[in-house]
Amino acid sequence: MAAADLRDELNCSICLSIYTDPVMLPCGHNFCQDCIGRVLDTQEGSGGYTCPECREEYQERPALHRNRTLGNIAQCFLSVHPEEDGTDIFCTYCDSPVPAVKSCLQCETSLCDTHLQRHNISVQHTLTEPTSSFEDRKCSIHSEFLKYYCTEDGACICPSCCLTGEHRGHRMEQLNEASEKKKEKLRNDLEKLPPEIEETEEQIQRLQERSREVTEKAAGETERVTALFGDIRKQLEALEMLLLNQIFWQKEMICLQLWELMEDLKVKKDELSMQIRHIEELCKMADPLIVLQEWESDEEEDKNYDERDYKYLDVDQISETLLTGLAGIVTGVKGKIYGQEATDLLLDINTAPNYLAVSGDRKSASRTTINQCYPLTEQRFIKYTQALSTRHFLSGRHYWEVQCSESGGWSIGMSYASIEREGDLSRVGFNDKSWCLTRLKDEYLVVHDHNITEVGYPVTSQRIRISLDYEAGCLSFYELSEPIRHLHTFTASFTEPLYAAFSSFKKSWVRICS
Template identity: 55%
Template structure:
């Protein structure tokens, strides 16, 4: 009570807060007014004298009292939690709340509070009415499992929940907590799985970034080498052209000099003949001793020097263009090197393994072409041969367990076909033997003029605007990528499978009508054409 009274005395009449920096106003001002004519001012509080009227100062005494009060009596705004309902003089934290009284109590008032059973105590709360039945105004003590509602004893005995499955709040809370723990466990499991997936995706992203950086570095080095080789080739060709031009220029200059001498000789003879032709004395013309050296153009015969010059002129030919052809051959080698740099190896030499060929497939003599047929072939039915009539398949004899490789195929425009790669452990009979429809194979398929890529029965449809009948399959075994390309102009990427290959891979074909032909590598074929 005393502290409450003291608080009232220390409250500012304007902001209603305890004084923080009080000053003396009205009384001090009146005293100083009376001292205006005396020439000296004396403070009635501390008796200190001033020559000039002093400015109003802080009330140190009142300031100290207010400061000590604030230290020993914190303001209500600074008290956390719920306050006691009965402590009206100051804010005292409550320790319990009575549901019957709808009041919160501190330690002092809790000691004198009724201990009867109907006075149910709970944790301090400001919403005590929520813990009572809205109909009977009694404490909620039970839980109706059918209606999922908290009810009072009257609701249980005579109310609308009479006859329902009723549990105590503790029991119902225990059951719900058990369910929540089960849900929490499931959520924790899903969270762990999600975290593992996040780590897996992050690992894939890291590997993709590392691979991209490595590929970028490799391609940069490759093109740097290409530019260097092209520059060297250009310099070599230009140097050869310049050398030939100089040699030809020297030969032609010597020939021109000889022809100039011959021209001067002819001019001299022409002047002499003109002089003879202009003479009037016939005796002088006939007695001219040099007439035997003169040649008559109409009589032919020419002289030996002229013939020699002509032969020399014919011996001087144009630039030797063979060096240009050699340049194209060198460029072909560079292009071949580019392909090897990109794919790691030249085009893979694929041969079909007749021992795995279905009896409804015709295999060409060169083991490069598979053609579907309705006439059964008389091959022995062994464990390694594909058996199903509706899926005539064949594997390659060569297998790949490392490096980069590619191979091209030409496919007939009719029939249903699949082309891809598989493990040697693939089944040879039944649904699991179809390439693309198990976890041991990957393929591209055309059926009803629709193109798809398939792995483990998961189908991804490709664009409808595929028009070429030639395709490329690229394998990067170490990285774990199998890619399909349409060999149009320019070459078009269709799809890339990403996997961790665990066994060697074989090329695999399925032809139900039509045929598939394995082509030679484009780089090797182009080089052969140029050289030929």
């Protein structure tokens, strides 16, 4: 790349000069820190901010991230092309500002073309590129001009430093010679930097693409969750109406029955009152024959009411309707959250080693001291008591739950089928082909490719949920405690079919929940 082309790439689009402390906006464009700061200040209070380059809008003032790589490239460019730094140095002898072409170190003056010719005729002094910093070119100890470069100490020194002091006896080079060597090195470095810029730009583009993907996915998830909760609210309202109607009609029926009973009891009460008055009259009569004959004729069968026969609100039926309705809603919600993929798993007995007992329904596995005498297969693990599932996943979102023993140690996770079947690399989690959550004593660990990380949560439940999103490259573990607790999420780019993996250590078991 030509210097002019590179300079164009290193120009700030605001001040049109080489970058000074370059910073980058979220859109990927770079500016001098002071330049973009002034632009953003002018946009303050306008209701938003925009990039001067691409006009991308931001609701809030965007964060400015220092681009150290670009800053280093700009500094290297200026060290090789000092004329590009924008500093104006004028001739010392001219009355009007005339750009200098050289500076004389002995005279400590800067010269234009005209005065340079006169100077060269009169004296033979050391000339250099235009500079205003003559003191920087002198030795701080001897006040002599720096003429040599000490290769051992990496310092510019004067002739007196060569004869005395700490540089005596060291290997020296003329400044021009040392400068050319450094320039050559810088040119080599400069050739490497543009590809780094391109690579950095590609990385920025990839991150921007990932940001867009995340934003789109978040929008989709937001829409899905909003619709899901809207549907849940509708179902809850329908269930609420059903229960309220059930309660209302039960109340109406029971109250009607109670009203009928109360009417019967009122009639009975009136009859009893009439009997009391009649009996009282009989008790006042003097003729015994009349009393006896009247009482016998008036005696009737008494009708009794037992309060135990009264109807009550059937709370059990209401509760059962409520629980059944809620269970139906939860089942429907689970289907919408985790998708339509079936997640029922079975253990592949052909992968289980001889000291791992697998239950008849192929849902449970436990470490045993009894040799199961399984037939030897290529899929069977030899060294570690672990097994894979019969089903594999190559796409989609899935989840399943595992019940684990309260004591002992166990591991659950996922693995490629290409995992080793014997030797140290066959252990789930201790290779680059498997990921697992492990319980040891009363703590959780997550393991992948020999990297062991403590989760930091104590064990509070024996039920674990495993969630897989194959395309997103996410494998998550949740402890089904109260409340549900997220333990860890692995992120990876899955390249092979994944199988669920289950390991049982001493005195432990794991069971796949149906």
